[in-house]
Each structure stands twice: as C-alpha cells, then as structure tokens.
Amino acid sequence: MSETLKVEQSSASDAPLEGGPVLKREMGFWSSFSLAFAFMSPIIGLYAVFALALTAAGPSFWWGMLVVLACQCLVALVLAELASRWPVAGGVCLWSRSLLGHTYSWYAGWAYIWTLVITVAAVSYGGSTFLASFLGWENPSSLTKVLLGAVILAISTIANSAGRRWLSLFVTISIICEVIASLGVGLVLIIFYRKNSLSTIFESFSSPSDSSAYIFGPFLAAVAIIGWSFVGFESAGAIAEEVRSPERKVPRAIITSLITVASVITFSALALLLAIPDLKAAVSGADPDPISTTLTTHFGVGISRPLLILIVLGFIAGVVALQAAVSRAIFAFARIDALPAAKTLRRLSKSDSLPINAVLVSAVASMLILAISASQVYGALISFATVGFYIAFAFPVVAALIVRLKGEWKQGPFSLGKFGLVINVAAVLWLGFEIINIAWPRMTDGPWYQNYSVIIIFVLLGISGYVLEKKLRKKSSSLI
Known part of the structure; x- marks a missing residue:
C-alpha cells in the first residue's frame, strides 16, 4: 500500500497532509449521508430530549427545535465548505489543523475525540433500557444496563471491523428501521x-406569565436540551477520505443529513405532542415516559415489541456511526503523530485498509466510561458530551473566520461565495451562545459538582490535554 496521501480534490483545495497510510475510497454519497443519518439518529434524538424538553418548557419547547435547526444550518454550511477543501479523515480535527496549525487543531481533536467516546458510552447505556424491555426484563438494575450496553458496544465494534460494505449495509437497514419507528409512527399518530389541538405548541402550562421570563428561562433551557439532537452531521466529513469524489458529495451529505434528520425529529415531536393522552401529566413529570405512554395508549401493548426492535436497532446504528467517526478521528491524529502509540493507532488492516486498532481503542475507552455509568459521575459526563460537540465545532468555525478576516480564505468546489463571511460570523455567535447556554448552572437544588459539571470536566480535560500535548511536542522535538 502506498505511504503517500493522495487526496482527490480540485486545484483550489489544499492538502493538509503530506504522507501516511491511506484509507480506501470505496463509498459514495449514500454511505456518507447514511452514516451521518445514523449518527444523528431520529430515534436517539427524539427519545433523548422529548420528555426533558417538555418538562422544562412545556409543549412550546417545539419551537426551540426550529431555532436550533436554523442555527445549526449555519454551522453545517461552514463545515461543508471545509469538507470541500480538505476531504480527508479526521473532519473537525484536520480542518482546524489546515486553517491554524497543529497546536490549535490538537485541542480541537482532544475535545472531539473525548466527546465522541463519551457519547458512544452514553448511547450504548441509553439503548440498554430498550434492549432490556425487549428481552422482557422489567426495571433492570444499573449493572444489567451496563452489561447490555456492553453488548451493544460489542456489536458496534464488530460492525466497524467487518468491512465498509458490511458497515454500509448495516447502517442502511438501520435507517429503514429508524424511518419506520419515527416518521412512520409520527404519520399514523398525527x-x-x-x-390535542395545534394551539398546544403555543402553550407552556407552568411557565412564567411574563413572556420574556419564559424565553430567557424555560425556553432557553429547552434549547440547551435540544442541542443534543442536532449534532452528528459533521461525521459525514470524518469519512471523507473514504468517499469517491468527496469535494462535492461530502458537503452535500453534511447539509442533507442535518436537514433530513432534524425534519424527522421535529415532525415526530409535533405528532407526539398532538397525540399525548394526558399532556399536563407529561409536562408536570407525573408521566415520566410520555412517548411510551402515548404509543401504548393508541397502539396497544402488542405493538410495543416490534417497535422495541426498531428502537434498539436505531440505538445500535447510532453507536456504529459514532464509533466510526471517533475511530477516524483517532486514526487521523495518529497519522500526524499527535497521539501516544501513534504508529499502532494509524495501522490499517491489510484486507480493507480499515483503522481496526483505532476502532478497538475507542471501544475500550467507551467501555471504561460505560463501566462507571451507574455512578453520579456519569450524569456529569453526559452533560459534557452535549457541550463538547459545540466546543469541537467552534474550533474549525472560528478558525475559518480568522482566515477569512485575514483575507487568506480560498474557495473550494463547494463555496458560500459572498455570503461566506456573514454566515461564518453568525455561526460563531450561535456556537458561543449555545456553549454558554448548555453549560449554564441551572440545577439550583442539586449538588454543586453536578451544577457545574460541564465546566469542571472541561477544565479537567483542558489541563490533561495541555500536559499531554506538551509531552508529545517535547518528544517530537527530541527526535529532530
């Protein structure tokens, strides 16, 4: 296999790497789109936030989905431009490196890799609840959930190691299941x-009487929660090096996956709001699982088992896509000697040129985090996973703005043209706002370490990253 990195791109693009093992270009637009679709996962996005957002802001939280979608489209457009110029493995990490250099990108990669690893554990643990229900295990213990989460993670690891064709096939089948379980069920419900009447989405029930107090209180809290649902579209760029003619296909996959998945989630949420049998009980928290209650009430218990199969498959597909993205990020960093044991982590399998070692390392790291999921620390990790995506997005988006302001920006095959600067500025403002909004301590009745968990974990990861980056830089200098 050639040791020279050859990136298929236009003359307007700048290759961020000059050498290293090369991933095979065996995927097309559908593979890139479907991986991002599975990463975002309408099932995970809907089930993860619906009850929380409904309790936080009432039925009018639904408008927060439109706000987050519109603002995330700004981010997607900027990342699509970067993917068009640098269609190589690593996505967020390597885009940052190409714009502002190695040290800047190292912290982008450090934030992104840990965010993905934590999210893999979170989604595996979340899927374990539905897997237990499918197996007929009522009220599973924390240990049981961890073990079932480990099973989901093991299936994902096998899927990511079996070959790209098997990965694409698995993700495609899962997408069909996701569409049936979210869009199909939503259509039947609505x-x-x-x-409930359509006017329900304008109600908050327990919200403050002052509209401004509602907007800056419960509604912003809902926007912070919804932020979890509309991330993952960037994963289409993480596998760009494995896509044929990626300069145009990958940007299209990034934008299309965001709009498609967000539209499905938004529609399904509306259908559920209009079909909930006791809306006030759901808003007050008296009904802790309004989705299950709604489905059981209207479809009966008999339909729940087939739906559970679809839901479990959706969670597995999400873990597969997440693990694919983090393994490519690890591989991309190892290829430029930016991680310990880089030589091992950048090694590819002989048959399919897959980063198997990176897949296995990501699985082990996620398994360790999954093992502590029964403790209070896990809640803090989940909070960081949400804000971690926005922090990781901010690195390349801010870097792109800096390069634009310096007058050094070069257009790729996909370009925003004269609107690029305006969209870039708006994307930076949105990311800054949402990072603060998600990290804001709102749990006034909870322990201080939970209330400030996002900030604490961010500082700890920042310090550990600083120490590791310094050691790697010193080691690199000693070899020169």
Whole structure:
C-alpha cells in the first residue's frame, strides 16, 4: 500500500497532509449521508430530549427545535465548505489543523475525540433500557444496563471491523428501521390519533406569565436540551477520505443529513405532542415516559415489541456511526503523530485498509466510561458530551473566520461565495451562545459538582490535554 496521501480534490483545495497510510475510497454519497443519518439518529434524538424538553418548557419547547435547526444550518454550511477543501479523515480535527496549525487543531481533536467516546458510552447505556424491555426484563438494575450496553458496544465494534460494505449495509437497514419507528409512527399518530389541538405548541402550562421570563428561562433551557439532537452531521466529513469524489458529495451529505434528520425529529415531536393522552401529566413529570405512554395508549401493548426492535436497532446504528467517526478521528491524529502509540493507532488492516486498532481503542475507552455509568459521575459526563460537540465545532468555525478576516480564505468546489463571511460570523455567535447556554448552572437544588459539571470536566480535560500535548511536542522535538 502506498505511504503517500493522495487526496482527490480540485486545484483550489489544499492538502493538509503530506504522507501516511491511506484509507480506501470505496463509498459514495449514500454511505456518507447514511452514516451521518445514523449518527444523528431520529430515534436517539427524539427519545433523548422529548420528555426533558417538555418538562422544562412545556409543549412550546417545539419551537426551540426550529431555532436550533436554523442555527445549526449555519454551522453545517461552514463545515461543508471545509469538507470541500480538505476531504480527508479526521473532519473537525484536520480542518482546524489546515486553517491554524497543529497546536490549535490538537485541542480541537482532544475535545472531539473525548466527546465522541463519551457519547458512544452514553448511547450504548441509553439503548440498554430498550434492549432490556425487549428481552422482557422489567426495571433492570444499573449493572444489567451496563452489561447490555456492553453488548451493544460489542456489536458496534464488530460492525466497524467487518468491512465498509458490511458497515454500509448495516447502517442502511438501520435507517429503514429508524424511518419506520419515527416518521412512520409520527404519520399514523398525527392522522388517526390526535388528542390535542395545534394551539398546544403555543402553550407552556407552568411557565412564567411574563413572556420574556419564559424565553430567557424555560425556553432557553429547552434549547440547551435540544442541542443534543442536532449534532452528528459533521461525521459525514470524518469519512471523507473514504468517499469517491468527496469535494462535492461530502458537503452535500453534511447539509442533507442535518436537514433530513432534524425534519424527522421535529415532525415526530409535533405528532407526539398532538397525540399525548394526558399532556399536563407529561409536562408536570407525573408521566415520566410520555412517548411510551402515548404509543401504548393508541397502539396497544402488542405493538410495543416490534417497535422495541426498531428502537434498539436505531440505538445500535447510532453507536456504529459514532464509533466510526471517533475511530477516524483517532486514526487521523495518529497519522500526524499527535497521539501516544501513534504508529499502532494509524495501522490499517491489510484486507480493507480499515483503522481496526483505532476502532478497538475507542471501544475500550467507551467501555471504561460505560463501566462507571451507574455512578453520579456519569450524569456529569453526559452533560459534557452535549457541550463538547459545540466546543469541537467552534474550533474549525472560528478558525475559518480568522482566515477569512485575514483575507487568506480560498474557495473550494463547494463555496458560500459572498455570503461566506456573514454566515461564518453568525455561526460563531450561535456556537458561543449555545456553549454558554448548555453549560449554564441551572440545577439550583442539586449538588454543586453536578451544577457545574460541564465546566469542571472541561477544565479537567483542558489541563490533561495541555500536559499531554506538551509531552508529545517535547518528544517530537527530541527526535529532530
């Protein structure tokens, strides 16, 4: 296999790397899109935030989905430009390196890799609840959830190691299941089982009487929660090096996956809001699982088992896509000697040129985090996983703005043209706002370490990253 990195790109693009093992270009637009679709996962995005956002802001939280979607489109457009110029493995990490250099990008990669690793553990643990229900295990213990989460993670690791064709096939089948379980169920609910009027989405029930107090209180809290659902579109760029003619296909996959998945989640959320049998009980928290209650009420217990299969497959597909993205990020960093044991981590399998070692390392790291999921520390890790995506996005988006302001920006095959600067500025402002919004300590009744968990973990990862980066830089200098 050639040791020279050859990136298929236009003359307007700048290759960020000059050498290293090369991933095979065996995927097309559909593979890139489907991986991002599975990463975002309508099932995970909907089930993870619906009850929380409904309790936080009432039915009018639904408008927060439109706000987050519109603002995330700004980010997607900027990242699509970067993917067009640098269609190589690593995505967020390597885009940052190409714009502002190695040290800047190292912290982008450090934040992104840990965010993905933590999210893999979180989604595996979340899927374990539905897997337990499918197996007929009521009220599973924390240990049982951890073990079932480990099973989901093991299936994902096998799927990511079996070959790109098997990975694409698995993700495609899972997408079909996701569409049935989210869009299909939503259509049936909104057509045949409407219990509440459309005006419901303008109500908050327990919100402050002052509209401004509601917007800057419960509504912003809902926007912070919803932020978890509309991330993952950037993963289409993480596998750009494995896509044929990626300069145009990958940007299209990034934008299309965000709009498609967000639209499905938004529609399904509306259908559920209009079909909930006891909306006030759901808003107050008296009904802790309004989705299950709604489905059981309208479809009966008999339909729950087939739906559970679809939901479990959706969670597995999400873990597969997440692990694929983090393994490519690890491989990309190892290829430029930016991680310990880089030589091992950048090694590819002989048959399919897959970063198997990176896949296994990501699995082990996620398994360790999964093992502590029964403790209070896990809640803090989940909070960081949400804000971690926005912090990781901020690195390349801010870097792109700096390069634009210096007058050094070069257009790729996909370009925003004269609107590039305006969209870039707006994307930076949105990311800064959402990072603060998510990290804001709102749990006034909880322990201080939970209330400030995002900030604490961010500082700890920042310090550990600083120490490791210094050691790697010193080691690199000693070899020159």
